[in-house]
Amino acid sequence: MPLWFIRGLRRGVVTTRYPARPEPSAASLPTPPAFRAERLNADLADRLGRVCPSRALRREEDVLIFDVGACTACGRCREAAPEAVTASGEFELAATARARLVKRIPLPREARP
Amino acid sequence: MTADTGQERQAAAQLRERVARQFGRSLHIRTLDTGSCAACEQEIRLLAAPHYDLHRLGFFFTPAPRHADLLMVTGPMIRAFDVAARKTFEAMPGPKIVIATGACALGGVYPADAFTHGGVGEILPVDVWIPGCPPSPLALLQGLLLAVDRLAEKAASLTFIADSPPEEVPG
Numbered sequence: 129m130p131l132w133f134i135r136g137l138r139r140g141v142v143t144t145r146y147p148a149r150p151e152p153s154a155a156s157l158p159t160p161p162a163f164r165a166e167r168l169n170a171d172l173a174d175r176l177g178r179v180c181p182s183r184a185l186r187r188e189e190d191v192l193i194f195d196v197g198a199c200t201a202c203g204r205c206r207e208a209a210p211e212a213v214t215a216s217g218e219f220e221l222a223a224t225a226r227a228r229l230v231k232r233i234p235l236p237r238e239a240r241p
Numbered sequence: 242m243t244a245d246t247g248q249e250r251q252a253a254a255q256l257r258e259r260v261a262r263q264f265g266r267s268l269h270i271r272t273l274d275t276g277s278c279a280a281c282e283q284e285i286r287l288l289a290a291p292h293y294d295l296h297r298l299g300f301f302f303t304p305a306p307r308h309a310d311l312l313m314v315t316g317p318m319i320r321a322f323d324v325a326a327r328k329t330f331e332a333m334p335g336p337k338i339v340i341a342t343g344a345c346a347l348g349g350v351y352p353a354d355a356f357t358h359g360g361v362g363e364i365l366p367v368d369v370w371i372p373g374c375p376p377s378p379l380a381l382l383q384g385l386l387l388a389v390d391r392l393a394e395k396a397a398s399l400t401f402i403a404d405s406p407p408e409e410v411p412g
Contacts, residue, residue, distance in 0.1 A: 146383070147382075154377075162402060163403060182349045182350050182374075194401055195349065196399075196401065197348070197370055198348065198372075199349065200344045200349065200374030216399070218395075218399055219373065219379065219380050220380055222369055222370065222383050222387045222388075222396065224370075224394060225370075226347070226367070226370050228396055229396055233400075
């Protein structure tokens with residue numbers, strides 16, 4: 129113990145940076161979904177809202193509201209619509225304001241007959 | 242919080258500087274479980290493991306709120322915990338930071354009802370929100386470093402809109 133203390137004093141380095149090295153396990157983490165906006169439509173957005181167990185997805189007019197803070201990365205939306213929903217791969221999601229975690233995904237305008 | 246006027250921005254910068262000076266590069270964390278499933282606690286516990294080694298970054302866990310600079314709150318803030326949460330927060334010396342940890346604490350999983358407040362933000366002034374169910378130790382580390390202003394916020398710039406691969410035809 130005293131040896132380590134002296135070693136620390138001599139080196140003068142108390143902390144290291146984050147991340148100290150690339151983290152390989154990060155690739156296998158469950159992450160919130162990312163949406164292929166052009167493949168969404170109002171019906172699909174409603175359906176995604178219904179399958180979401182944590183109320184993270186809902187539709188408002190022609191926008192899909194995605195609350196990243198409420199998302200548990202369960203993957204049910206990805207299962208329901210694999211063609212339009214993928215994994216985002218983002219996990220460093222800390223924010224200083226709650227509102228910054230609520231994302232608005234515009235739905236493509238539907239062609240009217 | 243939005244710093245719109247120059248005065249507000251200046252005040253925010255001064256506060257940040259003061260927090261950095263007072264907390265320095267060492268910070269003591271007290272965790273508070275307000276009815277979580279303990280998955281968040283497992284991830285928080287892993288922070289001290291050699292692989293993540295929280296201590297190299299100058300963070301330490303403390304069992305006493307009196308010694309804590311930062312309160313890490315998990316769970317949906319059940320109403321039965323009102324008194325304990327208030328006492329813990331009041332026992333901490335200022336300046337203090339509150340981190341809401343996990344989807345429950347952010348109000349995602351349990352809506353407000355007779356048993357829970359449906360989120361930590363209803364009761365405590367939250368400074369940093371860490372999403373995830375549970376947030377991985379890496380996500381927690383990023384949140385802690387964001388709380389002491391040693392890392393930039395990434396979440397604001399993410400859109401969660403994916404590009405379709407070019408070889409696939411939509412429809």
